[in-house]
Amino acid sequence: MELLYASCVGLLVSCGVFLILRSRTFPIVLGLTMFSYAVNLFLFSSGRLSINNAAVLGTSSEYTDPLPQALVLTAIVIGFAMTAFVVILAIRGRADLGSDHVDGEPEKDKKVNV
Amino acid sequence: MTHNLTFLPILLPILAGVILLMPPFGSNLSTRRVASVVLSVFTFAVSLALLLKVQAEGTQVYAIGDWSAPFGIVLVADPLSTLLVCLTTLLGVVCVLYASAGDDDKGSFFHPLVHFLILGVNGAFLTGDAFNLFVFFEVLLIASYSLLMHGGDKKNTRAALQYVILNLVGSAIFLIALGVLYGVLGTLNMADMAQKVALLQGDDVYLAKIGGMLLLVVFALKGALLPLHLWLPNTYATAMPVVAALFAIMTKVGVYSMMRVYTLIFGDEAGELTHMAQSWLWWLAIATIAMGAVGVLASKDLRKLTANLVIVSVGTLVALVAVQTIEASSAAIYYLVHSTLVTAALFILADLIGRQRGEVADRISAGSAVSQPKLLGACFLIAAIAVIGMPPLSGFIGKVWLLKATLNAEYTLVFWPIYLFASLAILFAVSKAGSTLFWYHHAKITTDTRQQRVHPAQLVALLILISGAPLMTVFAGPLSEYAIDAATQLHDFNNNIKLILSGGQ
Numbered sequence: 107m108e109l110l111y112a113s114c115v116g117l118l119v120s121c122g123v124f125l126i127l128r129s130r131t132f133p134i135v136l137g138l139t140m141f142s143y144a145v146n147l148f149l150f151s152s153g154r155l156s157i158n159n160a161a162v163l164g165t166s167s168e169y170t171d172p173l174p175q176a177l178v179l180t181a182i183v184i185g186f187a188m189t190a191f192v193v194i195l196a197i198r199g200r201a202d203l204g205s206d207h208v209d210g211e212p213e214k215d216k217k218v219n220v
Numbered sequence: 221m222t223h224n225l226t227f228l229p230i231l232l233p234i235l236a237g238v239i240l241l242m243p244p245f246g247s248n249l250s251t252r253r254v255a256s257v258v259l260s261v262f263t264f265a266v267s268l269a270l271l272l273k274v275q276a277e278g279t280q281v282y283a284i285g286d287w288s289a290p291f292g293i294v295l296v297a298d299p300l301s302t303l304l305v306c307l308t309t310l311l312g313v314v315c316v317l318y319a320s321a322g323d324d325d326k327g328s329f330f331h332p333l334v335h336f337l338i339l340g341v342n343g344a345f346l347t348g349d350a351f352n353l354f355v356f357f358e359v360l361l362i363a364s365y366s367l368l369m370h371g372g373d374k375k376n377t378r379a380a381l382q383y384v385i386l387n388l389v390g391s392a393i394f395l396i397a398l399g400v401l402y403g404v405l406g407t408l409n410m411a412d413m414a415q416k417v418a419l420l421q422g423d424d425v426y427l428a429k430i431g432g433m434l435l436l437v438v439f440a441l442k443g444a445l446l447p448l449h450l451w452l453p454n455t456y457a458t459a460m461p462v463v464a465a466l467f468a469i470m471t472k473v474g475v476y477s478m479m480r481v482y483t484l485i486f487g488d489e490a491g492e493l494t495h496m497a498q499s500w501l502w503w504l505a506i507a508t509i510a511m512g513a514v515g516v517l518a519s520k521d522l523r524k525l526t527a528n529l530v531i532v533s534v535g536t537l538v539a540l541v542a543v544q545t546i547e548a549s550s551a552a553i554y555y556l557v558h559s560t561l562v563t564a565a566l567f568i569l570a571d572l573i574g575r576q577r578g579e580v581a582d583r584i585s586a587g588s589a590v591s592q593p594k595l596l597g598a599c600f601l602i603a604a605i606a607v608i609g610m611p612p613l614s615g616f617i618g619k620v621w622l623l624k625a626t627l628n629a630e631y632t633l634v635f636w637p638i639y640l641f642a643s644l645a646i647l648f649a650v651s652k653a654g655s656t657l658f659w660y661h662h663a664k665i666t667t668d669t670r671q672q673r674v675h676p677a678q679l680v681a682l683l684i685l686i687s688g689a690p691l692m693t694v695f696a697g698p699l700s701e702y703a704i705d706a707a708t709q710l711h712d713f714n715n716n717i718k719l720i721l722s723g724g725q
Contacts, residue, residue, distance in 0.1 A: 145396055145399075153402075191365060199381045203374060208378075
């Protein structure tokens with residue numbers, strides 16, 4: 107399970123980083139979303155992975171750490187709000203700058219096609 | 221009630237922000253302005269009360285919801301964090317007052333956003349919990365994103381987009397760092413983390429080191445340290461100057477977090493990880509100062525020049541953090557207050573000068589003369605002397621102090637020449653900017669000068685900031701004593717741990 111979990115986080119991070127390094131806002135937003143999924147999974151595993159254990163003290167002899175779950179919940183809420191904001195900002199940038207390039211450069215290869 | 225005083229600098233801005241969104245303040249601009257100024261002055265007064273209390277009774281530790289230290293979140297009001305809370309709320313008063321002269325009308329929700337930003341900054345200064353620090357970082361960031369866009373144009377959207385994307389990546393890295401550190405240390409309370417770091421063995425040491433260095437990346441991004449400083453000049457120069465003045469405190473949040481993390485957690489008592497970030501901080505700081513000085517020389521308008529001055533001041537502060545002695549930290553505290561006030565004043569001055577010069581605005585080239593040369597010129601002169609660090613104002617005291625504090629440090633032979641050359645560059649660039657802005661102009665004065673005169677609210681705000689430099693010189697004695705006291709407590713490892721984990725008893 108650890109191997110599957112770790113490779114899943116790793117794959118998400120590498121996809122996320124690749125997409126964030128693109129120059130258009132849409133891939134960047136997707137990349138940020140993937141990156142934040144990976145971060146949430148990673149944060150969850152910081153309390154060690156365990157199966158069928160309650161997150162409440164005193165109900166059984168084995169229990170799992172409840173704190174990372176609270177942290178992940180906070181991180182998800184914040185990440186969701188931030189993603190929503192960056193989507194709106196990207197749309198506004200597309201309208202204001204006439205291009206979805208992060209530097210606001212007009213498209214160069216379009217002229218070649220025309 | 222007095223026990224809850226520690227929490228009020230966080231609670232009051234939330235309440236202020238919410239109140240300002242509700243009728244009658246939400247709809248009527250003039251009532252909103254009055255209410256906003258009154259509420260920010262009240263927050264400042266409460267912060268001062270907290271400062272007096274901390275001075276009289278020592279560090280205050282406040283357990284939120286009465287959950288005691290390693291399990292619940294604690295707020296720690298020690299002399300350093302309280303001083304910074306006072307500085308933030310003072311800056312809040314100044315910006316709200318200044319914007320009430322008309323800037324707040326250019327977009328919606330200016331006043332509530334300023335209060336939410338103050339909430340985030342105060343929270344980041346006061347909290348003693350690493351994850352809570354992340355949450356307050358996000359609070360201040362989302363307020364800053366919206367403030368950055370306030371009344372903006374197309375250039376502004378581009379700068380905001382880049383700023384937001386960079387900071388989102390920064391937040392993700394922050395979370396990874398916290399995950400790693402929680403995984404090996406099993407706690408997020410900073411005092412408890414500091415205790416557990418010394419006990420680490422085997423591979424866990426390297427994991428903690430990775431976590432600590434990732435935190436350095438995050439704080440370097442927030443504090444605009446080389447090579448993560450590139451967002452700053454554009455962001456600060458395209459934001460409205462009053463917003464940029466308020467942002468002057470935000471880079472200091474990054475520096476403050478470095479102070480806390482690398483003096484308390486990875487400081488003197490961290491076992492194998494003692495002073496692990498020190499050599500990195502040195503070189504990054506020196507490179508930042510050099511880069512900032514080049515930027516200062518290359519700046520074409522006053523706002524960009526001030527933004528580059530912010531970078532130089534961040535580099536200077538980080539160099540002092542890297543020394544990790546009581547003397548260096550006290551010099552850093554004095555310099556931090558001085559540089560925040562002076563850069564905020566310069567941003568506001570750039571706005572006023574730009575408005576009176578018509579089309580040339582604050583570009584450093586010949587244009588029409590300002591309509592109030594005596595007032596603005598005198599203010600610029602004071603701010604310039606302070607920022608260059610010439611006698612007799614506070615910049616000089618800060619400079620002498622920091623040179624003295626770094627005298628026996630490891631990399632002095634590199635730091636001193638670069639710092640002094642940077643000061644020379646600043647002297648040159650600022651005096652060139654001042655003489656061009658005020659003396660080189662076409663004879664014809666622009667029409668309709670009456671409208672562009674400084675509004676009384678703007679004047680009061682400007683004078684509060686400008687008076688910072690002379691006041692910090694006149695009261696340098698008590699202030700430096702306070703800074704030394706704050707630095708001593710920052711470095712007193714055992715006392716800090718005992719105090720925070722016992723809940724302040």
